Amino acid sequence: MDKPRTLAEKIWDLHRVPRPADATTGADDLLHIDLHLMHEVTSPQAFDGLRLTGRPVRRPDLTLAVEDHNVPTDTDESHDPVGRRQLEALRRNCAEHGIELYRMGHARQGIVHVVAPQLGLVQPGMTAVCGDSHTSTLGAFGALAFGVGTSDVEHVLATQTLSLPRPRTMAAEFTGTLPAAVTAKDLILALIARIGPGGAQGHLLEYRGEALRTLSMEGRMTMCNMSIEAGARAGMFAPDEVTFAYLDGLPHAPAGRARQDALAHWRTLPTDPGAGYDRTVTIDVSSLSPQVSWGTNPGQTVPLSGTVPDPGQFAAPEERAAAVRALEYMDLKPGTALRDLNVDTVFVGSCTNGRLEDLRAAADVLRGRRLAGGTRMLVVPGSAEVRLRAEAEGLDRVFTQAGAEWRLPGCSMCPGLNPDRAGGRERVATTSNRNFEGRLGGRSRAHLVSPAVAAATAVAGRLAAPEDLT
Amino acid sequence: MTPPPQPLRPLARHTGRTVPLRRSNVDTDQIMPAEFCKRVTKSGFEDAVFHRWRSTPGFVLEEPGRAGATVLLAGPDFGTGSSREHAVWGLRDWGFVAVLSSRFGDIFRRNALKNRLLALALPEPAMDRLMTRSERDPSFEVTVDVAAGTVGADGDVWEFDLDERTRWLLLNGYDDIAVTLREAESIEAYETQRPYWLPSIRPDHPSVPRARTAQETT
Numbered sequence: 041m042d043k044p045r046t047l048a049e050k051i052w053d054l055h056r057v058p059r060p061a062d063a064t065t066g067a068d069d070l071l072h073i074d075l076h077l078m079h080e081v082t083s084p085q086a087f088d089g090l091r092l093t094g095r096p097v098r099r100p101d102l103t104l105a106v107e108d109h110n111v112p113t114d115t116d117e118s119h120d121p122v123g124r125r126q127l128e129a130l131r132r133n134c135a136e137h138g139i140e141l142y143r144m145g146h147a148r149q150g151i152v153h154v155v156a157p158q159l160g161l162v163q164p165g166m167t168a169v170c171g172d173s174h175t176s177t178l179g180a181f182g183a184l185a186f187g188v189g190t191s192d193v194e195h196v197l198a199t200q201t202l203s204l205p206r207p208r209t210m211a212a213e214f215t216g217t218l219p220a221a222v223t224a225k226d227l228i229l230a231l232i233a234r235i236g237p238g239g240a241q242g243h244l245l246e247y248r249g250e251a252l253r254t255l256s257m258e259g260r261m262t263m264c265n266m267s268i269e270a271g272a273r274a275g276m277f278a279p280d281e282v283t284f285a286y287l288d289g290l291p292h293a294p295a296g297r298a299r300q301d302a303l304a305h306w307r308t309l310p311t312d313p314g315a316g317y318d319r320t321v322t323i324d325v326s327s328l329s330p331q332v333s334w335g336t337n338p339g340q341t342v343p344l345s346g347t348v349p350d351p352g353q354f355a356a357p358e359e360r361a362a363a364v365r366a367l368e369y370m371d372l373k374p375g376t377a378l379r380d381l382n383v384d385t386v387f388v389g390s391c392t393n394g395r396l397e398d399l400r401a402a403a404d405v406l407r408g409r410r411l412a413g414g415t416r417m418l419v420v421p422g423s424a425e426v427r428l429r430a431e432a433e434g435l436d437r438v439f440t441q442a443g444a445e446w447r448l449p450g451c452s453m454c455p456g457l458n459p460d461r462a463g464g465r466e467r468v469a470t471t472s473n474r475n476f477e478g479r480l481g482g483r484s485r486a487h488l489v490s491p492a493v494a495a496a497t498a499v500a501g502r503l504a505a506p507e508d509l510t
Numbered sequence: 511m512t513p514p515p516q517p518l519r520p521l522a523r524h525t526g527r528t529v530p531l532r533r534s535n536v537d538t539d540q541i542m543p544a545e546f547c548k549r550v551t552k553s554g555f556e557d558a559v560f561h562r563w564r565s566t567p568g569f570v571l572e573e574p575g576r577a578g579a580t581v582l583l584a585g586p587d588f589g590t591g592s593s594r595e596h597a598v599w600g601l602r603d604w605g606f607v608a609v610l611s612s613r614f615g616d617i618f619r620r621n622a623l624k625n626r627l628l629a630l631a632l633p634e635p636a637m638d639r640l641m642t643r644s645e646r647d648p649s650f651e652v653t654v655d656v657a658a659g660t661v662g663a664d665g666d667v668w669e670f671d672l673d674e675r676t677r678w679l680l681l682n683g684y685d686d687i688a689v690t691l692r693e694a695e696s697i698e699a700y701e702t703q704r705p706y707w708l709p710s711i712r713p714d715h716p717s718v719p720r721a722r723t724a725q726e727t728t
């Protein structure tokens with residue numbers, strides 16, 4: 041019998057290009073890439089590299105580009121001259137190399153990690169890369185998906201491969217019964233709080249366990265999205281009936297005979313019984329509750345019902361120093377209840393929580409309610425398709441009637457790269473994935489939360505859970 | 511196999527003065543704030559690196575005694591977060607040849623080595639020693655020896671891990687894409703065997719290799 045293997049190991053083995061004996065490769069494997077996604081920010085210099093060396097794009101048919109990071113979300117025209125140059129570079133490069141591009145205003149435009157899954161372009165057992173760390177989102181399909189830098193973007197354009205050492209594997213086992221108020225976002229925040237922002241560094245992280253059984257594909261994407269915030273190279277879920285049902289009928293998913301062949305293959309992918317991981321962490325979800333970050337890295341997270349921690353409680357000197365710095369930046373005092381923090385701005389969107397399920401969760405809280413005076417709320421669908429579907433369900437009216445802004449698809453406030461920037465010292469509750477200093481713009485202070493907590497916060501004017509609203 | 515072209519200067523050994531940045535979890539948003547990532551060039555980022563911190567009086571990079579230093583001593587978990595290679599270009603353009611830390615963000619480290627910025631991990635106690643000495647003495651120097659796989663300073667020597675392929679690329683000044691392209695035949699052979707149901711964004715594109723169809727496989 042073959043040695044039992046994990047999901048990640050199986051995908052890795054399936055994509056190894058056999059190497060000639062005399063290739064000097066060290067411990068690297070040459071990994072074939074099934075899908076290469078691109079956006080305007082990390083690609084221009086890669087195309088310049090190709091131009092300088094006269095190399096063609098090897099597989100334009102496996103490459104897709106979208107405009108997402110620096111697009112405005114109130115108009116289909118970029119009015120920022122620097123941002124526009126970057127978009128123009130992408131348009132020129134894609135035209136020159138025959139690469140499909142979904143521009144602002146296109147029916148398939150949106151955040152790259154939201155667009156690819158809804159087209160059925162991400163399937164179990166595939167490899168996918170993008171010059172973007174949150175490519176890990178796509179691991180929700182049982183794919184090996186990870187972010188790369190611009191040098192690797194150029195390498196993939198030229199060769200459709202990457203030369204990589206095989207990473208170690210790690211399992212995060214979620215046990216217990218999932219409380220109703222706990223969402224996928226809370227699960228991943230709780231995990232990162234537990235293992236720290238470097239806790240899965242260098243590993244391919246597989247999310248497993250009874251407690252995750254009820255998660256939808258969208259919830260799985262939320263969790264995989266933030267794998268990188270735990271330091272992991274990639275995050276993944278084993279493909280199952282939920283995955284197969286989600287893919288059924290999507291534009292690029294196999295159909296008919298091809299679906300039958302694909303299904304037979306997909307069912308072989310989940311981790312074999314008895315396969316070992318290099319590391320395992322177990323987390324009991326039964327006692328979890330909604331989470332919120334208080335600091336400037338996603339590991340600095342506590343339950344919303346908790347208080348701002350005292351740096352003195354951290355044993356490691358580095359962690360203590362980081363906590364002191366974070367409290368100073370976030371303008372917080374130890375012992376303050378998170379629920380007492382007033383919030384200026386609420387952002388619902390991003391590749392973490394900008395899908396239909398997320399917008400529904402926020403709308404469910406807002407229906408029949410109004411935002412607190414002085415609070416601003418941006419609701420930004422992750423893609424044009426999400427926007428259309430949300431409007432078909434009337435979610436846009438729920439948002440606007442509550443006093444929130446309903447905008448066009450894009451990364452919006454998440455990267456601080458487009459006009460949707462937080463200014464000054466604004467305190468923001470955000471459904472995105474990074475609370476780094478100034479990430480959302482200016483010297484703004486970000487608190488990471490789920491869509492439900494974001495919506496409740498907008499109504500209360502301070503950090504709140506839906507159950508806090510009267 | 512034919513030897514690859516050698517377009518770059520071999521990088522075997524470097525000695526330089528240090529900058530101690532005693533902070534953990536310095537993410538790439540801090541190294542290179544987003545507004546500078548709108549540029550479409552690959553050089554000239556020296557004005558942008560650590561931009562938000564540089565206006566703070568006393569920021570270590572701006573100390574007069576640190577001018578010309580080429581080795582950055584960083585706290586644990588350096589370069590986490592965004593994949594932006596602009597962070598590496600900024601450090602390189604500032605003049606850094608090496609960055610030492612006890613732990614790096616994976617993507618940052620890979621980006622750095624691809625740009626021949628020596629992002630090398632040393633054990634925590636070694637980092638602490640180096641940092642303390644550097645804080646005391648701006649003229650403190652370290653030597654990074656790529657060939658030997660060691661960092662040396664004041665008679666101390668520590669080993670670092672560097673994968674064999676990267677070491678080979680650095681020591682010989684090879685371009686990694688040129689090296690991979692020598693395996694084009696193997697890639698082509700692999701591609702004709704990919705499962706036929708895998709998605710293609712432009713199935714009609716001339717670059718699509720003639721793959722087996724469902725009929726042919728049966």
Ligand code: SF4
Binds near residue numbers: 151
């Ligand atoms: S929404 Fe944020 S995290 Fe996601 S791709 Fe855009 S900038 Fe990156």
